[in-house]
Amino acid sequence: MLIVDENNTIIETPIKEYKNSIRKRIENTNKRIKIRKNLKIIIAGEGAVGKTTLIQRYLGRPFRAQYLITLGVQTSGVEINLESIIGLSESIDLQLWDLAGQQQYRDVVKQFFIGTDEAIVVGDLSRISTVEKVIDWIDQINKQNMKTTRFIIVGSKLDLITGFEGSLEVKIREILFKLKDQLNINEEIIFIETSSLDNRNITEVFELAILRNILSLNR
Numbered sequence: 166m167l168i169v170d171e172n173n174t175i176i177e178t179p180i181k182e183y184k185n186s187i188r189k190r191i192e193n194t195n196k197r198i199k200i201r202k203n204l205k206i207i208i209a210g211e212g213a214v215g216k217t218t219l220i221q222r223y224l225g226r227p228f229r230a231q232y233l234i235t236l237g238v239q240t241s242g243v244e245i246n247l248e249s250i251i252g253l254s255e256s257i258d259l260q261l262w263d264l265a266g267q268q269q270y271r272d273v274v275k276q277f278f279i280g281t282d283e284a285i286v287v288g289d290l291s292r293i294s295t296v297e298k299v300i301d302w303i304d305q306i307n308k309q310n311m312k313t314t315r316f317i318i319v320g321s322k323l324d325l326i327t328g329f330e331g332s333l334e335v336k337i338r339e340i341l342f343k344l345k346d347q348l349n350i351n352e353e354i355i356f357i358e359t360s361s362l363d364n365r366n367i368t369e370v371f372e373l374a375i376l377r378n379i380l381s382l383n384r
């Protein structure tokens with residue numbers, strides 16, 4: 166996982182460590198921890214990068230190899246207990262908005278950006294152009310949104326590539342620099358590599374979105 170911090174420095178950190186640091190920052194507030202009961206999370210990115218699969222895997226469904234294109238949008242609601250995430254015996258409702266990535270739906274999906282709390286923007290590591298396109302998606306989401314949205318970039322299909330370290334990581338870092346350079350985003354941007362096939366880092370993506378939202382309410 167990579168973090169682009171406020172100073173535009175890219176840091177490589179284990180997900181566990183980053184999660185713990187967010188938990189600590191939240192717990193340091195001394196006051197009663199505020200939470201929002203309803204979170205709108207959108208999952209965006211180019212066609213066939215694995216957005217629907219990511220959500221389905223998070224919801225505990227088996228991996229499906231067959232590609233079923235999302236027509237417009239599909240929403241799912243899920244109640245999440247915060248006990249294991251931040252030690253609170255409370256639940257929140259996640260609204261997951263699975264947006265179509267194929268070009269013909271571009272205008273349709275834009276209207277769903279409004280009111281997003283957390284955005285997960287996906288690029289396929291085996292097709293680097295789809296990772297480059299993440300910049301455009303984030304730009305559009307920011308423009309259509311009055312709220313401050315936090316972004317998690319997911320590099321999907323890690324199982325299809327022979328290794329993340331090396332030239333691919335260099336390329337990803339370039340994209341992250343470009344993103345920070347071109348767009349005016351104050352929040353930390355994080356990049357997580359995942360595999361829905363191997364069930365790698367899937368839960369972490371959503372838990373980090375939840376934790377970062379809680380942090381934003383308790384600073």
Ligand SMILES: Nc1nc2c(ncn2[C@@H]2O[C@H](COP(=O)(O)OP(=O)(O)OP(=O)(O)O)[C@@H](O)[C@H]2O)c(=O)[nH]1
Pocket residue numbers: 210211212213214215216217218219229230231232233234235236264265266267321322323324325359360361362363
């Ligand atoms: N090997 C591998 N294939 C994956 C992974 N995630 C998704 N896929 C495959 O990629 C294809 C597209 O996945 P979807 O989740 O439907 O992609 P999408 O981003 O929702 O596509 P649109 O709805 O059209 O925007 C399917 O054939 C999936 O099985 C992964 O982690 N590894």
Ligand SMILES: [Mg+2]
Pocket residue numbers: 216217218233234235263264265266
């Ligand atoms: Mg889909």
